[in-house]
Amino acid sequence: MTLEKIRQKVQELHAKTRRQLLGNLVVPFIVVAFYGFGIKQFHHPALRSVFAFAIAWSLAGLYFLNRGMWPAMLPGDAALSTGLESYRREVERRLSLSGRFMVWGFGPAVFAIATLIMLILSLGIGGGMSLKGALLKMAPFLTLLAIWLVGFFVIRMRQQRELNREIDQLNEIESENKQ
């Protein structure tokens, strides 16, 4: 690989980083706009507090997720660490990112969906529909949502379990090493 090509890659990396940063801002922006609109429209103090909480949660999520997404280790650090150390750090970083995503990414998304469902239900009830009737109308959507939630949760948990197993195996290797 020529040095010119490497310099080109440096520029590409900078452009990619800028694009990623902008891309990561889109979802929180939508969430903030959605809940901001809610705060403006609804004057009930409890609802407003819930919306404000959701905005704070998404913004905090944006910060915590991005902090974990960037490479934890520079190539120079990797060269000064052994393969075992740098691999362990990378697996731990993935595990931490996976856990963080559940709290700061998945959590606000589920909360936003739950709020939306509550709003639709309350609009239905306000329009003279019974709670049972409104729920029945939403049954297909709610079923799909439940399947998605369970599937997502199961896959994430399996990934976390496997990463934990990987760390256990690295621990075993380290103890073998010390013997």
Place this chain on the structure above:
Amino acid sequence: MNGEASQDDLYRGAADKYGSALERLARAYEADPEKRRDLIQEIHFQLWRSFQRFDARCSLRTWIYRVAHYVAASHILRERRIFSNLVSLEELEMLPDKDRGQSASDRHMNLERLSKLIQQLKPLDRQVIVSYLEGMDSAAIGEITGLSSGNVAMRIHRIKNILAGRFHEGGSDAE
């Protein structure tokens, strides 16, 4: 000598001397040719970046292999293959050989089988066997991986046994 010139010179020297070894290393980590090309580029790029901090605390070879293995292991984790089909040495010993019964007299086919087998291993074991196949001794492999020489020797012995078993079953002596 300014820093950038030194970084460029170090990179040029490394790419000249270890370019083909890095390609073999990438082959051990990525089977798909397109992705492998990207991986090789990424290794070269990260290697060039790393030389900003090269201070001769370890040998140039150790430095290069540590960076390359780190980039390749991160690539595997990013591709999430860690969750699917990578195996430990214990598991690999138990796995049936899919290529059993095939004529393995062809050298190219043997190399393909060897690559496939290495691509099933977890990153740390790949580091060991890739470095071994590059002709390094246990001490040098230990310096790169952080494993003790004894642990490296034990792993090499087990991997060689698995390979020998697989290749003899296939009708070839590939040792």
